[in-house]
Amino acid sequence: MTAAEPTTDGTYRDRTFAVEPGGNEVIADEDRHGRPSQLFWTWTSPNLEFATIFVGVLSVAVYGMSFWQALAGLALGTGLGAVAHYFLSARGPRLGVPQMVSGRLAFGFKGNALPAVLMSITAGVGWFATNSVSGAYALAALFGIGPLLGLVIIVLVQTALAFAGHNLVQAFERYAFPVLAVIFAVASVAILMKSHLGAPALEPLVGKGSLGGFLLTVGTAFGYAAGWTPYAADYTRYLPSTVPGRRTGLFAAxxxxxxxxxxxxxxxxxxxxxxxxxxxxxxxxxxxxxxxxAKATLLAIAIGAIAANSINIYSGAMAFVTIGVKLPGHIARALVTAFFGVAGFLVAWWALADAAASYETFLLIIAYWVGPWLGVVLADQYLRRRQAVAGFLYDRSYANWGGLLSFVVGLVGSVLLFSNQEKFTGLVTKAVPALGDITFFVGFLLAGGGYLLFCRSRINSELVAV
Incomplete structure (x- = not known):
């Protein structure tokens, strides 16, 4: 039931200006480098962008929260996403594989294709297009150019970074961090000095009642933060296997x-x-x-979009390679990166005409599938906390259909009962509209509980066998 693990050849190491070879192999000891502290800017820089700001805008302008209600919901939703990010990041150095490869433990080799496809589309196309649009508009406003030209510039730069691979992406996040931090700090102070934090809540554009708006705020913030969790180990797998897991997870979170x-x-x-x-x-x-x-902030928004999308397209390509599609091994990831760059550009071009309208829906839909996925993956990680997993990750015959069943039950059940979208409202939400949208909570609990129920005995038997 086990298979030999393919590894990198030790030639990439810490070379920044080199195309990362291969696809989703285990990182060899010779290629391991870096410190856990670098993860702080790895995960700060891509979130210093306008998409993050707009999550807060939605909470007040659309969900009808007062500032202080919004702040509580945003902190709660983001905190839940950061906790999940902690646990998945911490495991990366020990396994030395991308996040979606480690997901094969929970779903099996073939079953893992479903979340891998969802992740590659969400990251390599969805998020790529969303952030590219905000960056394009920032360049258009800053330099007085057309949004389409701004989009072309943004896409070319971020695709080139992701095509080169892990080390150049990490280097860009590091050097972008002080620029973004300073500009957004100044802009934040200016906004807060002008704001009226005690202003009454606006009439909500969606949902009814403060509870529904609050839960929508939590769900949207969680969707944004937890949307990074399927990438978590992609950026910790190159760290030496001896680094402490707690420090790794703490800096990332x-x-x-x-x-x-x-x-x-x-x-x-x-x-x-x-x-x-x-x-x-x-x-x-x-x-x-x-x-x-304002001009400096527009520049920072463009840089932040590049910082976010170099990670999005890199990990989206990594997830696609994980599906098991046969590609030339030494250039698999780079080829898929170029493909997603073109696909993301086309979707972003289409979205330029209506930049803000679908952003809320997109964030909630991310939470719809990430919630159940996290429930399965974290439950599996808990059950395997004492298990050696070498040999399972690249075994094409390894199956764990209980994981896929738990994911589907959590996803379908939570959406049918609790979703709150313009085109579909869940059965419970129709009856109790004040709930807003708690799909991600329910999906996480259903999927995680189902996995513990369906798969505990199987994993215990594997633990004895190993």
Whole structure:
């Protein structure tokens, strides 16, 4: 039931300006490098962007929260996502494989194809397009160019970074961090000084009642933060296997939580100043700032979009390779990266005409599948905490259909009962509309509980066998 694990050849190491070879192999000791502390900027830089701000904007402008209600919901949702990110990141150095490869333990080799496809589409196309649009609008407002030209520039830069691979992506996050941190700190202070934090809540555009709006805020913030968890080990697998798991998880979770919570707070505060929704939401946000700060912020929004999307397209390509599609081994990941760059550009081009309308739906749909996926993966990680897993990860015959069943039950059951979308409302939500949308909570609990029920005895037998 076990198979030999393919490993990297030790030639990549810490070379920054080199195309990362291979696809999703185990990282050999000769290629291991870095420190857990670098994960702080790895997960801070990609969240210092406008998409993070807009999560906060939604909580007040759309969900009808006051600033303080929004802040509580945003911190709770982001905190839940950061906790999950901690556990998945911490495991990366020990296994030395991408996050979606380790997912084969919970779903089996073939069963893992479903979450891998969902992740590659979400990251390599969905998030790629979403962030590219905000970056394109920022460049358009900053330099007075057309959004399409701005989009071309953004896509070319971020695709080139991801094509080169892990080390160049990490280097970009490191050097982007101080630039983004300083600019967004200045812009945040300026926004908070103008804001009216005690202003009454606006009339909600979706949902009814403060409970529903609060739960939507939590769900949206969770969807944004937890949307990074299927990537977690992609950026810790190169660390030496001897680094402490706690430090690894802590730096990754801290960077994610701090950057998301602060900018989401600023987004919520900006709505108390003036209108926040427009055809160009980035320009609406920076319109509240003085000219020099506004221009610097537009530049930071563009850089932040590149920081986020270099990670999105890299990990989206990594997930696609994990499906098991046969590609030339030494260039598999790079080829798929180029493909997603083209696909993401086309979707972003289509979305330029309506930048903000579907963002809320997109975030909640991410939470719909990430919630059950996390439930299965974390339950599996708990059950295998004492198990050696070498030999299972690359065995094409290894099956764990209980994991896929738990995921499907959690996903379908939670959506049918609790989703709250314009085109489909769950049965429970129809009866109790004040609930808002708690699909991700229910999906996580259903899938995680199902996995513990269906798979505990199987994993215990594997533990004895190993």
């Amino acid at each position: 801290a960077g994610l939580f701090l950057s998301c919570t602060v900018l989401e707070m600023v987004g919520a505060a900006s709505v108390t100043i003036g209108p926040a929704l427009s055809d160009n939401p980035t320009e609406a946000f920076t319109g509240e700032l003085s000219s020099p700060i």
